[in-house]
Amino acid sequence: MKAVAIQSFGGSEQLAVTELPDPKPSRGEILIRAVAAGVNPVDWKMREGRLAALPHAFPLIPGWDVAGVVEDLGVGCHRFRRGQRVFAYARKPFLQWGTYAELVAVPEGDAAAMPPNLLFEEAAAVPCAALTAMQALAKAGIKRETKLLVVNGSGGVGHFALQLARLAGARALATAGPKNQEFVMSQGAEAGIDHDRDDLVASVKDRFDGGADVVLDAIGDAPLERALDAVRPGGIVVSVAGTVDPAAAAARGIRFERLHSRPSGDDLEILAAYAQRKTVRPHVQTIYRLDEAARAQDESRAGHVRGKLVLAL
Numbered sequence: 281m282k283a284v285a286i287q288s289f290g291g292s293e294q295l296a297v298t299e300l301p302d303p304k305p306s307r308g309e310i311l312i313r314a315v316a317a318g319v320n321p322v323d324w325k326m327r328e329g330r331l332a333a334l335p336h337a338f339p340l341i342p343g344w345d346v347a348g349v350v351e352d353l354g355v356g357c358h359r360f361r362r363g364q365r366v367f368a369y370a371r372k373p374f375l376q377w378g379t380y381a382e383l384v385a386v387p388e389g390d391a392a393a394m395p396p397n398l399l400f401e402e403a404a405a406v407p408c409a410a411l412t413a414m415q416a417l418a419k420a421g422i423k424r425e426t427k428l429l430v431v432n433g434s435g436g437v438g439h440f441a442l443q444l445a446r447l448a449g450a451r452a453l454a455t456a457g458p459k460n461q462e463f464v465m466s467q468g469a470e471a472g473i474d475h476d477r478d479d480l481v482a483s484v485k486d487r488f489d490g491g492a493d494v495v496l497d498a499i500g501d502a503p504l505e506r507a508l509d510a511v512r513p514g515g516i517v518v519s520v521a522g523t524v525d526p527a528a529a530a531a532r533g534i535r536f537e538r539l540h541s542r543p544s545g546d547d548l549e550i551l552a553a554y555a556q557r558k559t560v561r562p563h564v565q566t567i568y569r570l571d572e573a574a575r576a577q578d579e580s581r582a583g584h585v586r587g588k589l590v591l592a593l
Contacts, residue, residue, distance in 0.1 A: 281381055283341050284296065285380070292327070295327065308356050308387055309385045309388060310354065317590070318590055319577065320344060322344065326340070341377055342577075344371045345367075350364045367392060367403040369408050392551075397558070398555055401592055404591075405562035409435075411543070412520050413496070414551065415542070416518045421516075422494060427493045427494070428452045429453050430442055430464075431504065434456040437496075438496075438498045439463075441496050446468030452468055453470065453473055453488070475503065481509045492515060495516075497520065505524065511534050516534070517537070519537070523538050566590070576591060
């Protein structure tokens with residue numbers, strides 16, 4: 281099969297189109313002939329070696345999002361049929377066989393049938409980011425009238441979080457650059473906060489008396505630290521991108537949770553139903569060819585991506 285892989289950790293120049301043996305589905309796995317693969321920040325972090333503490337081997341194919349057609353079924357698989365359109369969050373505990381490839385084997389329980397109204401390129405934009413947003417909001421206990429701040433609301437996780445929060449009846453604010461203020465409001469924010477010009481804490485407390493009940497942070501670093509001051513006592517901060525000292529947060533009356541999302545075919549089925557009803561939709565900024573994976577990762581690493589980037593195989 282054709283794949284984009286790296287032979288060692290490093291810059292985007294390490295990414296190269298490579299011929300590798302076709303994978304075979306193990307017991308409980310399905311083999312997907314990929315049509316599209318999502319691009320996420322974790323992909324370039326993996327390439328740079330930031331996940332090197334996890335078990336891994338070279339050649340290493342990045343990528344955790346895939347949409348395609350079932351090519352083969354491993355022993356014991358009965359949930360799907362050959363030729364069926366599926367998508368999956370292909371996060372695995374051993375880093376090597378990712379989704380920047382023509383063939384991807386995943387546990388059957390991690391995949392779901394694609395909604396018929398999505399293109400493959402749209403479906404590939406969903407799994408990692410939307411499942412992360414869904415699981416983060418569930419951990420935070422989002423419900424009707426919850427006052428939510430999404431840090432980096434225009435990105436992959438952020439734009440799904442805003443849509444899911446709107447479905448739950450929560451009130452949401454979102455940080456974004458000046459060019460994405462209208463975009464975050466179209467996704468479900470009642471107001472955008474310009475991270476270049478606005479005072480974050482003042483902006484949140486102007487809208488939410490006493491501060492936000494929940495912060496979902498999708499960027500980490502300094503924006504996460506600033507967001508702590510925008511949370512009311514008794515509130516919760518869930519980050520999918522960074523960390524703070526939980527004890528220091530607790531001293532301020534705030535609960536901090538670091539979320540590592542997990543594959544779930546059942547949760548993907550829920551997202552597929554939302555997509556079919558058009559209540560949750562992926563925004564795809566750019567579609568690259570597989571041999572343009574380096575360009576796609578460079579764009580992701582530079583930030584400022586509205587929604588998601590996708591590779592078309």
